Amino acid sequence: METLYTPSQTYIDQFDPVDYYNTYYNPEQGAMVEEWVSFVLKNLHETFTSGEIKGDLLIDFGAGPTIYHLLSACEVFSNIITSDFLEQNRIQLQKWLRKDPDALDWTHIVKFVCELEGNSENLEKKEEKLRRTVSKVLKCDALKSNPFDPVEMPQADCLISCLCLEAPCKDVESFTDVLRKLKDFIKPGGHIVIQSVLNCRFYYIGQKQFSCLSLTREELERAFKEAGYEIVKVKVAPRLKKLSMDVTDFGSYYYVHGRKPCS
Ligand SMILES: C[S@@+](CC[C@H](N)C(=O)[O-])C[C@H]1O[C@@H](n2cnc3c(N)ncnc32)[C@H](O)[C@@H]1O
Secondary structure, eight states: OOOOOOOHHHHHHHHHHHHHHHTTTTHHHHOOHHHHHHHHHHHHHHHHHHHSSOSSSSEOOOTOOOOOGGGGGGGOOEEEEEESSSSHHHHHHHHHHHTTTOOOOOHHHHHHHHTTTTTTHHHHHHHHHHHHHHHEEEOOOOSSSSSSTTTTOOEEEEEEEEEETTOOOOOOHHHHHHHHHGGEEEEEEEEEEEEEEEEEEEEEEETTTEEEOOOHHHHHHHHHHTTTEEEEEEEEEEEOOOTTTTBOOOOOOEEEEOOOOOO
């Protein structure tokens, strides 16, 4: 099946954050709630409790309308700047930060992280901590030469991104180029943690199909090296069979922890 590349304008016109949440993260039927959420949150928990990555500032690139991936980071960083390309996603992020009554509900995922941290009683405190730690919700565009233009960004101790870069990148060259640009926002010796899926051509939100850059593990590792990172750790986990191939056709999940060289 051929998947046509989804241009930025289609994202602007057709990406509905509530439908996205319901398709992938809704506690009852969300397609990513079991395998992906467990993979990504265990990795982040291990990464941020290892003591290897710490500092003041973490930049999150392409959050969509989601906050799940920031729940471990807010225990280690005093300042998180999150971002997304789409205004409708940034509106959802602000709603959650303000505790609006119609904000998306991440309680089931907050609970999962609290359990990983051995602190299952304190869901509200955890949410409050994340709300206090997120200082900004910015627009980002991976396809611009300066993805945060016109904002002048400080360099971060760590940059993270989940399920994002394969959306705007047409090919491996573009993916490598975005990784190279993101290096400008990381301090020398700082970290990058990217998690997403391999061999994926598409994902659906309702009836709408969005393209995904299909990467192999070899292409992924080469892209990080060519972009100038030292690779610290790569993990790939197979997709299990709980999720329908009609919704999204990825083959496996990946985690990459890279480091910007000190000089
Ligand atoms: C599959 S969603 C991932 C959302 C979220 N990070 C998650 O983990 O569920 C793909 C994301 O890519 C973002 N995106 C699309 N075009 C982009 C661009 N040019 N630059 C940066 N992000 C973009 C969309 O706004 C959307 O949030």
